[in-house]
Amino acid sequence: MEALNPENVLKFMNLVNNLKHSSRRGWSLINVENHEHIAGHMYAMGMMTFLLGDDSNLDRFKCLQLALVHDLAECIVGDITPQDNIPEDKKHAMEDEAMKEIASNLGEDIGKMIYNLYKEYEAKETPEAIFVKDLDRLDMLFTATHYEKRDNTPRKMQEFFDATEGKFKHPFIQKLVKALLEYRNKPHQLEGSVPNGIIKQ
Template sequence: MAPDRREAFLGFLALADRLKHTLRAAHTGDRRENSAEHAWHVALMAVTLAEEVSPRPDLGHVLSMIAIHDVVEIEAGDTFAFDDAGLLTQLERERAAAERLFGLLPAEVGRRLRDSWEEFEAQETPEARFAMGCDRLQGFLQQVECGAPAWKRIGLTKTRSLVRMQPAIDLGAPFAPMIEALYERAIGQGLLVP
């Protein structure tokens, strides 16, 4: 491996480690979850649920998307799903971060990761939709499990949350029944306004 290629990989991978310090709105125990923990949990969901989907997605491709889907948050920050002001600039911030971060890698590798990130964002392939379903399910489950302080703070209603969750519900099994069960728990525990 040429020294400049080696240094590009090492630099990107060292920088990617900062995802462990990008905090999310959800809590885990007595602290906020970070984006690296989120990505691991989304990957675990994909591995666990892949055989529940028909046709079965290409799991390697799904895991590649999941591994990089939030890397842009190192620079763009995590945008809470119900932060209306943050959502207005999210795409612009994330695209700029993608350009810079993936640009650190050798061109063909950076392009491959950028393409994977864009595929996840576009939601046009079965693998991207499955990865999105796992991503949405993880965020929803994490909020229910942690007592949803972020939801309570804004008085989140089921109707408003459905705007975010409906694309995952529309995928059908296994997402729809699991999300519906989580809605029942959330309403029963007073985590969402009915």
């Protein structure tokens, strides 16, 4: 593997660290206080890749890698939402250029790997990319449910549930969504309580 330029690695780290302080704007647009940052969303998705059993046909490590790079471009372009009225093709072009800039700091080997992972996720054609997109949507619904419970604002986040209905592909994620919806419809529970059955495969 080629030697990396320390100055370029620091540039990469500086870009990535932006995500620890960058708001998930979808929540701010509906006035959710104390909401998550982009890095927190990516962390949650990464943790969920461990839910894959050893008997899964999916490559767990590949899923983890995809989860960690899927929103990486947002450290440069920010979290673009539909309310920004940016055409989808322009949004993808902006993110693609951002990923090329990010990858350019990491040399031919690592940079190309990260860029290719990003392109794999964007294409949504491999089983791993499809699964990670399921995780992306699941984390959004889980977080929406958390805010509804925390802030005692039942059904406030219904638009997110409507937007993802029928879009989940993986059977286990479908079970998780079903359990989450049942939990969402129950009376408020103490913070930190776990919906019954939500961690069982």
